[in-house]
Amino acid sequence: MIQFQKRVLDNGLTVLVHEDPSSPMAAVNILYDVGARDEDPARTGFAHLFEHLMFGGSANIPDFDGVLQRAGGNNNAFTSNDITNYYDVLPAVNLETALWLEADRMHLLDFSPRSLEVQRKVVCEEFKEHYINQPYGDVWHLLRELTYTRHPYRWPTIGLELKHVEDATLEDVEAFFYKHYRPDNAILCVAGGVKAEQTFQLVEKWFGGIEAGGRPPRNLPQEPQQLEAREKTVEAEVPVDVLYRAWPMCARRDHDYHASDLLSDVLSAGESGRLHRRLVMENELFSDLEAYVMGSLDEGLFVVEGKYAEGVDRAEAEAALEAELEAIRSTPIGEDELEKVRNQSEAHEAFGNVSVLSKAMKLCYFELLGDAADINQETDRYRSVTAADIQRVAREILRPERANTLHYRAKRAVPAL
Amino acid sequence: MPIPTTPPPVLDVQDVHFRQPERHELPNGVPVYAVGGAPDPILRLEAVFPAGRRMELPGEHGVGAAAARLMTEGAGAFSGDAINRMVEQAGATLKVRGGFDYITLHFHGLNRSLPDVLPVLRALIEDARYPDKAVANYVRNNRQKLRIREEKVDYLADIGMRESFFGTDHPYGYRMTDAAFAAITPEALRAHHKRCIATSKPFIVAAGQLDEKAMAFLTDAFGRTARGGLPEPKTPPSATPLDPDASAEARIVHIPKPGAVQAAIRFARPALPKNHPDYRRFFVLNTVFGGYFGSRLMSNIREDKGYTYGIYSGMTQFKDGGFWYISSEVGGPVCEDALHQVRLEMKRLREEPIPEDELERVRHYLTGSILGSVDGPFKTADTVRGILQGDLEMDHVQRLVDTIRTVTAVELQDMARRHLTEDDLLEYVVGHPPA
Numbered sequence: 001m002i003q004f005q006k007r008v009l010d011n012g013l014t015v016l017v018h019e020d021p022s023s024p025m026a027a028v029n030i031l032y033d034v035g036a037r038d039e040d041p042a043r044t045g046f047a048h049l050f051e052h053l054m055f056g057g058s059a060n061i062p063d064f065d066g067v068l069q070r071a072g073g074n075n076n077a078f079t080s081n082d083i084t085n086y087y088d089v090l091p092a093v094n095l096e097t098a099l100w101l102e103a104d105r106m107h108l109l110d111f112s113p114r115s116l117e118v119q120r121k122v123v124c125e126e127f128k129e130h131y132i133n134q135p136y137g138d139v140w141h142l143l144r145e146l147t148y149t150r151h152p153y154r155w156p157t158i159g160l161e162l163k164h165v166e167d168a169t170l171e172d173v174e175a176f177f178y179k180h181y182r183p184d185n186a187i188l189c190v191a192g193g194v195k196a197e198q199t200f201q202l203v204e205k206w207f208g209g210i211e212a213g214g215r216p217p218r219n220l221p222q223e224p225q226q227l228e229a230r231e232k233t234v235e236a237e238v239p240v241d242v243l244y245r246a247w248p249m250c251a252r253r254d255h256d257y258h259a260s261d262l263l264s265d266v267l268s269a270g271e272s273g274r275l276h277r278r279l280v281m282e283n284e285l286f287s288d289l290e291a292y293v294m295g296s297l298d299e300g301l302f303v304v305e306g307k308y309a310e311g312v313d314r315a316e317a318e319a320a321l322e323a324e325l326e327a328i329r330s331t332p333i334g335e336d337e338l339e340k341v342r343n344q345s346e347a348h349e350a351f352g353n354v355s356v357l358s359k360a361m362k363l364c365y366f367e368l369l370g371d372a373a374d375i376n377q378e379t380d381r382y383r384s385v386t387a388a389d390i391q392r393v394a395r396e397i398l399r400p401e402r403a404n405t406l407h408y409r410a411k412r413a414v415p416a417l
Numbered sequence: 418m419p420i421p422t423t424p425p426p427v428l429d430v431q432d433v434h435f436r437q438p439e440r441h442e443l444p445n446g447v448p449v450y451a452v453g454g455a456p457d458p459i460l461r462l463e464a465v466f467p468a469g470r471r472m473e474l475p476g477e478h479g480v481g482a483a484a485a486r487l488m489t490e491g492a493g494a495f496s497g498d499a500i501n502r503m504v505e506q507a508g509a510t511l512k513v514r515g516g517f518d519y520i521t522l523h524f525h526g527l528n529r530s531l532p533d534v535l536p537v538l539r540a541l542i543e544d545a546r547y548p549d550k551a552v553a554n555y556v557r558n559n560r561q562k563l564r565i566r567e568e569k570v571d572y573l574a575d576i577g578m579r580e581s582f583f584g585t586d587h588p589y590g591y592r593m594t595d596a597a598f599a600a601i602t603p604e605a606l607r608a609h610h611k612r613c614i615a616t617s618k619p620f621i622v623a624a625g626q627l628d629e630k631a632m633a634f635l636t637d638a639f640g641r642t643a644r645g646g647l648p649e650p651k652t653p654p655s656a657t658p659l660d661p662d663a664s665a666e667a668r669i670v671h672i673p674k675p676g677a678v679q680a681a682i683r684f685a686r687p688a689l690p691k692n693h694p695d696y697r698r699f700f701v702l703n704t705v706f707g708g709y710f711g712s713r714l715m716s717n718i719r720e721d722k723g724y725t726y727g728i729y730s731g732m733t734q735f736k737d738g739g740f741w742y743i744s745s746e747v748g749g750p751v752c753e754d755a756l757h758q759v760r761l762e763m764k765r766l767r768e769e770p771i772p773e774d775e776l777e778r779v780r781h782y783l784t785g786s787i788l789g790s791v792d793g794p795f796k797t798a799d800t801v802r803g804i805l806q807g808d809l810e811m812d813h814v815q816r817l818v819d820t821i822r823t824v825t826a827v828e829l830q831d832m833a834r835r836h837l838t839e840d841d842l843l844e845y846v847v848g849h850p851p852a
Contacts, residue, residue: 022454022793023792023793024430024434024788024792025788025789025792060422060424065710065711066711066778069709069710069711069778069779069781069782069785070427070777070778070781070782071427071781071785072430072781072782072784072785072786072788073782073785074709074710074782074785074786074789089789090785091428091430091784091785091788093428093430094425094427094428094785096425096426097424097425097427099425100424100425103420107420117723118720118721118722118723119723120723121722121723121724122719122720122723122725122726124748125679125723125724125725125726125746125747125748126726128678128679128748129679129726129746132678133569133570133677133678133679133746134568134569135565135568135569205421206420206421208418209418209419209420209421210420237568237676238565238568239561239564239565239567239568240561240564240565269505270501270504270505270510271489271497271501271505272498272501272502272504272505272506277498277501280554281497281498281551281554284554284557287557287558287561287562288558307561309557309558309561310557310560310561336506339506340502340505340506340508342508343506343507343508343527343530344505344508345508346508346527347459347508347509347510347525347526347527350457350459350527351459351461351525353456353457354455354456354793354794354795355792355793355795355796356792356793
């Protein structure tokens with residue numbers, strides 16, 4: 001049970017505090033309700049580029065990292081299609097320094113051309129390191145483009161192309177900041193060896209004077225329901241043929257999310273998941289095969305991804321995969337299998353609620369979903385999923401006519417082993 | 418309400434409280450280092466066996482890693498399928514992985530289901546079977562994975578640098594090849610398991626809520642059969658072009674990689690042994706140079722020039738040697754200048770004392786990160802395992818904190834002159850653009 005207190009400042013900033021007296025550290029997590037889905041299709045990759053710029057100096061602090069390091073802290077951030085999340089972890093005695101830093105850059109970022117120029121280059125190198133200079137590095141560009149025709153999930157957070165990042169201007173940066181980085185569009189959580197009352201006072205002191213911006217309306221183009229299967233084949237200089245198949249699934253807040261997540265666990269969690277056991281170990285049709293969900297805030301994807309085993313007939317392997325999916329659609333899973341995936345999620349939750357940083361991050365995320373207190377309901381929500389629920393969502397999601405298949409093929413003739 | 422203009426004061430961390438683990442001894446003498454204090458009844462344990470590459474027989478390549486990975490594929494009366502099902506049924510996770518010195522068994526689960534997994538755990542520690550089919554499957558999949566890895570410049574640079582540093586037949590230096598995977602046999606794996614796991618003495622680090630159930634589980638799993646020490650292997654000294662008498666060319670290796678848009682750059686020189694009097698001061702110097710986000714390397718090569726997403730330096734320590742390294746992926750056209758800037762930053766630390774404000778920042782940063790490394794049972798357990806694997810003493814944390822507080826800029830410049838030298842520095846680049 002994670003206890004916390006919540007207050008909302010006059011400017012709309014939501015503040016959560018979790019006391020963990022056993023920790024000498026404090027974690028400060030700020031979630032901004034903006035992600036790659038909020039980008040202009042002609043300027044993709046901007047939310048992530050902006051995340052880099054948030055470290056480039058603010059009104060009173062030219063060097064964010066230096067000040068935090070001086071207080072014994074470290075920090076990082078990540079951008080997803082839905083959110084941008086920043087965190088600082090430092091000795092609890094220096095909590096106020098982290099609040100000062102985060103408040104200063106929420107109040108007024110220093111929009112310098114130099115910082116923009118350098119971070120544009122850094123992000124372009126990140127693009128090359130992770131998305132170009134890697135076998136299969138562009139797979140999410142291809143798969144998103146195939147599965148989403150209108151919704152902005154059709155591009156990954158790094159952006160559609162290098163050019164969008166290269167073309168970003170200071171005016172774009174400034175406009176983005178004032179639109180999305182206002183207190184009423186953020187959730188702040190402090191967790192660790194702190195006192196709640198004193199923490200609320202410090203947050204009020206540093207953040208209370210920042211002006212609200214009015215939450216920007218979000219009218220994203222919705223994805224029309226998919227009516228027929230889509231398929232795409234690409235060839236590239238990769239060593240092994242890989243199959244990616246993605247189906248639309250419900251959004252994270254949907255009441256079927258937990259059952260869908262457990263469906264992916266039945267298929268693929270651990271070594272005893274059905275796909276691994278039957279198609280990798282027993283039939284040796286794939287060398288690697290997994291299923292997972294994208295728990296995104298709008299309608300997400302249920303993905304199966306498999307590397308074909310050496311020399312197998314791909315059609316035979318695909319047919320065997322389809323037979324496994326048919327089995328889970330047509331027959332309810334047994335009590336044992338259900339208990340297994342429930343136990344696994346219980347352990348996952350228990351181990352995930354230990355460090356002060358993961359608690360702070362999760363509290364912010366659950367607050368964004370609707371209510372931070374739901375963090376304590378998560379195990380029960382998984383526990384209450386039934387075998388019938390899993391069969392129902394399997395039938396709903398894993399429809400052949402809604403499948404999106406990407407065949408990623410090796411271009412050159414691979415020398416036989 | 419106005420926004421305050423006076424920055425808050427920064428306080429010194431007065432005390433880094435490292436809660437030392439409780440040391441228990443199981444009936445057969447196996448030591449357990451226990452760190453309690455988790456909020457829920459959960460257990461995470463790591464059993465660390467002296468069974469990595471270092472313990473392979475002469476000529477064996479990849480046997481330690483395969484013996485580890487395949488331990489769960491059949492043991493005693495249980496098939497691999499049964500093992501995985503029983504462990505996962507209990508909501509637990511079990512992974513065995515082989516490294517350079519050790520094979521480590523990682524287990525975590527809910528205390529209430531520990532009795533359900535006990536028979537499985539005992540079987541795989543005492544009597545792993547290595548079925549032919551599972552071994553063949555492992556070999557085939559790893560040959561395939563190798564082909565994917567060998568497309569990546571960072572992988573090629575890491576293994577190539579290690580090979581150049583230690584030598585091609587050295588247990589820390591050899592690279593896994595298609596032929597090496599193909600040569601792995603079930604007999605070799607069984608022999609390795611028997612010699613290095615079934616009867617050898619591991620050490621165990623356990624964290625979570627260490628109630629009676631958890632302690633009884635540890636005793637029954639690891640404490641019931643006789644276990645003894647192993648003869649130390651004769652590890653050959655590391656090779657090679659690091660010999661100060663070798664020509665400069667021998668210490669610069671540039672491997673082209675057609676189609677690469679980035680070059681993976683690595684530098685390496687011998688690490689200081691852990692008992693070296695400069696060890697802890699060099700740790701502080703490394704932090705200044707490339708050991709944190711505000712380092713000289715990161716400030717120059719990422720934040721000033723935008724050549725890379727990241728550049729780091731650090732130490733890789735094994736039982737019989739190790740290296741200090743620099744690692745980064747940079748854009749092809751800026752590769753030459755990046756290499757030049759790295760050497761320039763080394764020179765700067767040799768020639769100029771670190772300014773006091775920078776040193777103060779590093780002191781606070783390091784103290785905070787050490788405080789974080791002993792925050793909560795799991796991080797504390799990780800720190801304990803690092804101490805034990807590194808053959809360090811439990812007072813290591815305190816001694817490190819003392820060094821961080823007292824080391825001076827003059828001492829650090831002296832460290833740089835002694836240990837940030839270029840006459841024994843290996844430069845290894847994969848994807849280097851043609852001149």
